[in-house]
Every structure is written in C-alpha cells, then in structure tokens.
Amino acid sequence: MKPRQSPHLLVCFLMSTAVALATELMPRLTFRKGDSSRIVFSFQRKGVQNYDTFLLSKDGATLYVGARDTIIALDLGSADSIRLKGEIPWSPTPVKKDECVFKKKSNETECFNFIRVLVQLNETHLYTCGTYAFSPTCTYIDLENFTLVTDANGEPLLLEGKGLCPFDPQHQNTAIVVDGELYTGTRNNFQGNEAIITRTLGRRTVLKTDTWLHGDATFVASFNIPTPSDDDKVYFFFGETAKEFDFFEKLIVSRVARVCKNDVGGDKVLQKKWTTFLKAQLSCTQPGQFPYTVIQHVFALPQPGGGAVFYGVFASQWQSGNLGSTAVCAFSLDGIKKAFDGKYKELNKDCSRWMTYNGPVMDPRPGRCSVGPSSDKALTFMKDHYLMDEKIEPAHHQPLLVKHSVKYTRITVHQTRNAFGVPYNVLFLGTDKGALHKAVAVGKEAHIIEEIQLFEKPEVVQNLLLSPEKGILYVGYSTGVLQVPLANCSIYTTCANCVLARDPYCAWDGRECRDIRGATENVSDLVQNIETGKPDPVCQRNHGKGRALPRSRNDSDGSLLKILAAPLNTMVRLPCLRASALANYSWNYPERKMADGLVMEDDQALVVIVQKDTLGIYECRANENGYWQTVARYHVRLVDGFRVDREGLTAPMGEHRSYWGQFVTVTVLLSMTLAVVAAVAFFTYHDKLKAKSKVQGCSSFPEASKTSGPEKVPLNGSQSPPPSSEYQVPGPCQEGANSSKACCVQVGGPCQDIDADNNRLDPGLANGDDSRGALAVEGI
Numbered sequence: 151m152k153p154r155q156s157p158h159l160l161v162c163f164l165m166s167t168a169v170a171l172a173t174e175l176m177p178r179l180t181f182r183k184g185d186s187s188r189i190v191f192s193f194q195r196k197g198v199q200n201y202d203t204f205l206l207s208k209d210g211a212t213l214y215v216g217a218r219d220t221i222i223a224l225d226l227g228s229a230d231s232i233r234l235k236g237e238i239p240w241s242p243t244p245v246k247k248d249e250c251v252f253k254k255k256s257n258e259t260e261c262f263n264f265i266r267v268l269v270q271l272n273e274t275h276l277y278t279c280g281t282y283a284f285s286p287t288c289t290y291i292d293l294e295n296f297t298l299v300t301d302a303n304g305e306p307l308l309l310e311g312k313g314l315c316p317f318d319p320q321h322q323n324t325a326i327v328v329d330g331e332l333y334t335g336t337r338n339n340f341q342g343n344e345a346i347i348t349r350t351l352g353r354r355t356v357l358k359t360d361t362w363l364h365g366d367a368t369f370v371a372s373f374n375i376p377t378p379s380d381d382d383k384v385y386f387f388f389g390e391t392a393k394e395f396d397f398f399e400k401l402i403v404s405r406v407a408r409v410c411k412n413d414v415g416g417d418k419v420l421q422k423k424w425t426t427f428l429k430a431q432l433s434c435t436q437p438g439q440f441p442y443t444v445i446q447h448v449f450a451l452p453q454p455g456g457g458a459v460f461y462g463v464f465a466s467q468w469q470s471g472n473l474g475s476t477a478v479c480a481f482s483l484d485g486i487k488k489a490f491d492g493k494y495k496e497l498n499k500d501c502s503r504w505m506t507y508n509g510p511v512m513d514p515r516p517g518r519c520s521v522g523p524s525s526d527k528a529l530t531f532m533k534d535h536y537l538m539d540e541k542i543e544p545a546h547h548q549p550l551l552v553k554h555s556v557k558y559t560r561i562t563v564h565q566t567r568n569a570f571g572v573p574y575n576v577l578f579l580g581t582d583k584g585a586l587h588k589a590v591a592v593g594k595e596a597h598i599i600e601e602i603q604l605f606e607k608p609e610v611v612q613n614l615l616l617s618p619e620k621g622i623l624y625v626g627y628s629t630g631v632l633q634v635p636l637a638n639c640s641i642y643t644t645c646a647n648c649v650l651a652r653d654p655y656c657a658w659d660g661r662e663c664r665d666i667r668g669a670t671e672n673v674s675d676l677v678q679n680i681e682t683g684k685p686d687p688v689c690q691r692n693h694g695k696g697r698a699l700p701r702s703r704n705d706s707d708g709s710l711l712k713i714l715a716a717p718l719n720t721m722v723r724l725p726c727l728r729a730s731a732l733a734n735y736s737w738n739y740p741e742r743k744m745a746d747g748l749v750m751e752d753d754q755a756l757v758v759i760v761q762k763d764t765l766g767i768y769e770c771r772a773n774e775n776g777y778w779q780t781v782a783r784y785h786v787r788l789v790d791g792f793r794v795d796r797e798g799l800t801a802p803m804g805e806h807r808s809y810w811g812q813f814v815t816v817t818v819l820l821s822m823t824l825a826v827v828a829a830v831a832f833f834t835y836h837d838k839l840k841a842k843s844k845v846q847g848c849s850s851f852p853e854a855s856k857t858s859g860p861e862k863v864p865l866n867g868s869q870s871p872p873p874s875s876e877y878q879v880p881g882p883c884q885e886g887a888n889s890s891k892a893c894c895v896q897v898g899g900p901c902q903d904i905d906a907d908n909n910r911l912d913p914g915l916a917n918g919d920d921s922r923g924a925l926a927v928e929g930i
C-alpha cells in the first residue's frame with residue numbers, strides 16, 4: 151500500500167459528495183454463494199487447475215478449456231450440467247522442467263505448461279500454445295479423436311512458441327485466427343520485457359512489430375471486424391507505459407493498435423515487419439476523478455449494420471489502498487477509425503519529445519491497407535509514424551459505468567431484445583474478488599441488476615464466455631468452470647418488483663415474472679420498463695392481472711400480517727428484510743411518530759418496547775424509484791399471562807418476565823439519592839465561593855491565562871483549538887443516509903477526510919473501506 155501522504159504529493163482532491171452519490175452504482179440485488187435463487191453449476195476435475203483459456207466450438211456444443219498441463223473438451227449439451235468429453239494431458243518434458251527450475255523459477259507454481267493460446271485453425275484442427283515451463287511451445291490438436299498431432303516417431307509434435315505465447319504465466323497475451331493465419335500479441339522473451347505483435351501460420355511471410363511497443367505492453371484482447379471492403383483489419387487492445395508524455399513518473403496508457411490483413415511486409419525497409427501498424431490512445435475518464443488508464447479487458451459487440459462497439463474495463467493507476475475502482479467505457483469502431491485517420495505524432499529527435507506531426511503525409515498513407523509495393527521513402531516514413539495524435543474518446547464522452555471499491559477483470563456483453571423488440575445490451579462483469587455483476591446499459595448510463603458471489607473465498611474471475619443460444623455464462627477460475635444462467639425471473643414475485651428489476655430478460659405477463667427470451671406469442675400484454683424501471687402506472691394499469699403483492703398470497707391485505715403477542719414492558723424486534731439496495735425503508739407506527747419506545751436498528755429492524763401506547767399495526771415500507779410498497783406488516787398485541795410468542799421474534803432477553811416494578815423502585819431510589827448528593831454539593835461549593843471572593847475579589851480570568859501560557863484564552867472558554875488552516879470546513883455537507891463520508895477538499899496540503907460532523911478522520915481508518923475518500927497522487 152502506498153503511503154497516503156507522500157512527499158511528491160501534488161494533487162489532492164475529492165469529488166464532491168453529490169458527484170460521488172450520483173455515480174456510485176449499487177447492485178440492486180446481491181446473491182451469496184449457494185443462494186437457491188441463483189443456482190450456479192460447477193465443473194471441477196481433480197488435479198486440473200487454472201481454467202484460463204476458453205474456446206467455444208462453432209456449433210456452440212463444446213467448450214474447449216486450456217488449463218495447467220491439460221486441455222479439456224466439455225460437452226455443453228445439457229442445460230444443467232457440464233460433462234467431460236475429452237482430455238489431453240500436456241505437461242512439459244522433465245528436461246524442460248529441470249531447466250526451468252535451474253533458471254530459478256518455481257517448480258510449485260511456474261514450471262508448468264499454462265495453456266494460453268487455444269484457437270480453431272480449420273474444421274479439423276485446433277492450434278494451441280502453452281508456457282511449457284518458461285519455454286513457449288505450440289502444437290496442433292486433431293479434433294476427430296481429440297489428441298495432440300504427433301510427429302513421425304509418434305511423439306507429440308512440438309513447435310517453437312516464442313512470440314506467440316508468453317514465457318511467464320503471469321503475463322497476459324492475446325491470439326486470434328483470421329483466414330487460417332494466427333495473429334498474436336505477447337511478451338517475446340524470458341525476461342518478459344519485450345512485447346511483440348506477430349502473424350504466423352498460413353503461407354505468407356511471418357510479420358512482426360518493429361520498435362513500436364513498449365516492453366511492458368500487456369495484451370488483453372484482439373478482434374477482426376469484417377468489413378465489406380477488402381481493407382480488413384485486426385485490432386489489438388493493450389496497456390503500456392507511455393513515452394509521449396513528459397511526466398517524471400511512469401504513466402500507463404490504454405491503447406488500440408491495428409494492422410491490415412493484407413499486409414505482406416516491406417521489401418528492403420521494414421522487411422518481415424508490419425507496414426500498416428498504427429496505435430492510438432484510448433481515453434476513459436470522468437470529470438473530477440483520476441483517469442481510468444489501465445485497460446483490463448475488452449469485449450467487441452458486433453453491430454447489426456456492420457462494425458462493432460468495444461466495451462472495455464479500465465482501472466486507475468492511482469489507487470490508495472487495495473480497494474480501487476473501475477470504469478466501463480464503450481468505443482465505437484467509427485471513433486477508433488477517426489483517430490487512425492487523423493494526425494500522427496512524431497518524435498522530435500532534437501529535444502526527444504513527442505509532438506504532433508504537421509508536415510506532408512506520404513502516399514500511400516501509413517496505416518492504409520493498400521495493395522502493391524510502397525517506396526522505401528514511404529516505408530521509412532511509416533516506420534516513424536505509428537502513434538496517432540488524437541485520443542479516442544468513449545461514446546457520450548463518459549464512462550458507461552463507474553464502480554468504486556470494485557475491480558472488474560473481465561467483461562462480456564449480450565445484446566438482447568426486450569418485450570417490445572427494442573435491443574438492450576446486458577453487461578456481465580467479473581471482479582478480482584469473485585463477484586459477477588449483471589448490468590443493463592440505458593442511454594449513457596448503466597443499472598446494475600444483480601450481483602452474484604461466485605466463490606466461497608474471494609478470487610479472480612479469469613474468464614467469461616457467453617453462449618447466447620444456451621442462455622448461459624461460463625466462468626473460468628482457478629479450480630473449475632461455473633455455469634451461470636443469465637437470469638432467474640421467478641425471483642420477482644410481483645409486477646412491481648419485476649418492473650423495478652429492469653432486467654431485459656424478464657417481463658410481467660399478468661400472472662408471473664417470466665423469462666421472455668425466445669417468446670413468440672403476443673407480447674403486447676407484457677409489462678416491462680427498462681428505461682426508467684417505474685412500476686407506476688404500468689402495474690396499476692394491469693390491475694387485477696399484475697398485482698403489486700405476491701401472487702402466492704391469497705389475501706393481498708392480510709397476507710403479510712404477522713401477529714406478535716408479547717407481555718407488557720418487553721421488547722419485540724420487527725425485522726424488515728432489505729431486498730433491494732436501491733430502496734429506502736421506513737416504518738409506519740400506530741402513533742404516526744417516533745415514540746420513545748421505538749428503536750431503529752441498522753438493518754431497518756424496529757425494536758418496540760411493548761406498552762399501552764405502542765400497541766398496534768407496524769408497517770415496513772420500501773420506496774424505490776418513486777414506488778411505495780409494504781414489505782412487512784406486524785400487529786403488536788398484549789399477551790395474556792407470560793406466554794412466549796409463537797413467532798419467536800422477541801429480542802433475546804430470556805423469558806418475558808416483567809421487571810417494571812423493580813425498575814420503578816430502583817429509579818425512584820436513584821433519583822432521591824442523586825438529589826441529596828446534588829444539594830450537599832451545591833451548599834459546599836456555595837460556601838467556598840463566598841470565602842474565595844472575600845479574599846481575591848471576583849476575577850478568576852488572569853489566573854486562567856497564566857496557566858495556559860502566552861496564548862489567548864478563547865473568550866467563550868472553549869478548550870478546542872482555533873480552526874486549523876490545514877483543512878477547511880466545507881460548505882453544506884449534504885449527507886445521505888448511506889454516505890457518512892466527507893465532502894471537503896484541500897489542494898496542496900495533506901488529504902484530510904472529514905466526516906459529516908466535520909471531524910477529521912484518522913487517515914488509517916478513513917482509508918479503510920470507502921474509496922470515495924480523498925486520494926493522493928504522486929507525479930502528476
């Protein structure tokens with residue numbers, strides 16, 4: 151953890167509470183691991199670990215998984231289980247393992263064959279590469295019998311994998327097959343400090359990058375977006391240290407690079423090198439916050455009219471503590487093209503600074519997918535002009551989603567149609583702590599429908615793969631594959647809850663909340679509102695069909711009512727289940743005011759001391775999105791005698807014996823004692839004071855100033871120091887019930903967290919669990 155207050159501290163800021171509240175999204179519902187409402191099936195195989203690399207077969211019936219020392223084929227035939235169809239053990243040879251250990255790598259964690267490339271080469275063969283004990287190796291898989299292709303001696307055919315697969319399992323890489331050729335982005339050496347983008351296999355020249363990538367480039371994804379014309383391109387997404395900025399601290403940026411499919415390399419200049427390589431910076435920022443510069447993953451969603459939208463998850467380089475925050479930004483292919491069609495940057499060799507290039511541009515223009523040879527002069531120009539000047543801005547110039555205290559590691563997006571045929575994009579996001587968030591994009595923003603906790607112990611979600619046909623999301627992690635259904639609409643038992651969920655997969659059909667994927671019948675009766683999620687008046691209009699109260703309950707008024715009978719002067723606890731994180735909960739009492747005998751607990755439960763005037767009906771009401779509903783209702787009554795109530799809902803006080811008599815006696819005795827003590831004290835003091843004023847007169851101030859040294863004593867006698875100039879008291883702190891954090895800021899000085907009462911918080915504590923606090927940056 152970085153120290154909070156560093157000597158380099160230049161900027162120190164805090165978003166205003168208003169901004170933080172407006173942008174902080176909460177998953178509406180959260181399901182713990184093993185919740186029966188969100189059943190998750192799991193596949194595990196003894197001895198197999200690191201289910202890192204996924205490949206779905208063209209027909210969607212088989213999932214190939216690259217794990218550690220193993221490649222497995224899983225049959226996805228049945229919806230509620232995963233079956234092992236084939237398994238290929240593929241470990242490094244003992245010689246390779248020994249070499250790996252000799253090179254000081256761990257034989258417990260590193261000297262294995264981590265499968266990192268698994269692609270479909272043609273109808274009959276897969277191509278795969280693994281780290282192979284720090285000696286990247288590739289081979290073919292024959293799909294007919296699911297085995298490794300062998301050489302003439304019957305031994306597995308082992309091919310050089312350098313430049314296609316990393317040496318170190320810690321390093322990320324990407325690979326894609328386009329027309330039988332393999333495009334890869336990876337680290338190219340044992341030390342892992344050289345990055346490369348190559349094209350291999352196929353019949354054409356092997357192509358590589360020149361010195362166009364920083365050695366620490368970390369590849370997260372690659373795509374081929376087919377276009378009708380023949381200027382087909384392949385896109386690579388990665389993060390790397392930027393050289394073009396003059397900061398004294400290392401600055402990581404997110405990039406997209408592209409190469410042309412028809413590139414054949416140069417003749418004399420750029421021989422066996424790309425002649426169409428260009429890269430540009432991706433920007434994902436939100437005003438008032440640190441930029442989200444570190445790309446984690448990207449998903450390309452093809453668009454109906456051609457092209458694609460790229461959804462990326464980005465973390466921030468500047469995080470204090472380990473909580474972090476991430477943002478999702480969407481980039482259109484047109485936005486990316488615009489940057490690549492714009493100006494170049496050029497390294498000015500005299501001052502070694504990167505500047506905008508304003509000179510004449512060669513023809514053919516670098517990055518254009520031209521056919522035919524280019525002049526040496528043009529190629530020399532291309533060699534130096536590979537970085538674009540313009541940053542690529544996300545759609546709507548803002549993140550679609552920003553989540554504090556959560557780090558997303560993976561994203562996949564499903565385009566679905568709602569009840570009325572309107573397309574909606576559903577985002578599935580995996581976190582580094584093993585949670586899955588499902589969100590729907592609505593205009594410029596996103597709404598997180600639910601969170602599912604996937605594992606017993608927190609761990610990274612390694613891979614997400616969505617099968618739209620099956621309606622299943624596959625999750626790869628350290629010891630298996632999980633199968634998560636995209637939705638369970640039957641968790642919403644009322645029309646209102648079905649609409650409030652804003653789940654595009656679910657709609658109210660008058661009787662139940664139904665999964666509408668693939669629904670063919672008349673949809674005009676379905677109730678759904680993804681845009682606003684407001685049940686009024688849609689559920690009212692369908693009154694009689696879509697009631698607001700659970701359908702399983704026959705009497706809509708009496709259904710929720712629980713009768714609590716308790717003896718006088720005992721405590722009863724009235725729970726109110728917090729179903730939605732987006733709702734505000736409140737209680738209606740018999741007296742319609744907070745009586746002295748009522749205590750609200752943190753979880754909305756109400757504690758009532760049973761007395762004459764606290765008897766009656768209690769209602770817990772939820773207000774979400776402007777819609778009120780009663781979620782719990784109790785009738786608190788007196789019981790005859792000392793019977794324990796049937797509900798067992800009384801507070802843990804033992805039996806309901808009344809201590810009222812004793813309480814009254816003790817209270818009266820105590821009051822009398824206190825009164826006597828006070829009277830004695832007063833008369834004693836009074837006498838002393840009289841004696842003192844006779845001797846000294848009546849000034850006691852000079853004495854006080856003597857004891858407190860040269861400083862002036864505040865006239866109001868307060869012991870508190872004057873307001874420190876180190877921090878300023880903010881304007882009106884508008885604090886919501888769920889935000890106890892501060893809204894105060896000071897630029898230049900040390901960051902101070904100030905709570906709602908303007909008390910400084912201990913920095914260590916303040917850093918604890920809320921990333922909306924102040925942040926410190928070094929360097930920028």
Ligand SMILES: *[C@@H]1O[C@H](CO)[C@@H](O)[C@H](O)[C@H]1NC(C)=O
Nearest residue numbers: 186187188189635638640641
């Ligand atoms: C969906 O939720 C209902 C109600 O909680 C539950 O009974 C059912 O088992 C769930 N189904 C799945 C597939 O999770």
Ligand SMILES: *[C@@H]1O[C@H](CO)[C@@H](O)[C@H](O)[C@H]1NC(C)=O
Nearest residue numbers: 244247248251256257258261
């Ligand atoms: C790995 O190292 C441990 C301890 O150094 C040793 O017992 C074990 O045999 C080694 N395993 C292999 C596969 O070399």
Ligand SMILES: *[C@@H]1O[C@H](CO)[C@@H](O)[C@H](O)[C@H]1NC(C)=O
Nearest residue numbers: 271272273274275276290299
């Ligand atoms: C697929 O590729 C493999 C390996 O290059 C080759 O042996 C095989 O003949 C190819 N199959 C087809 C149908 O092209």
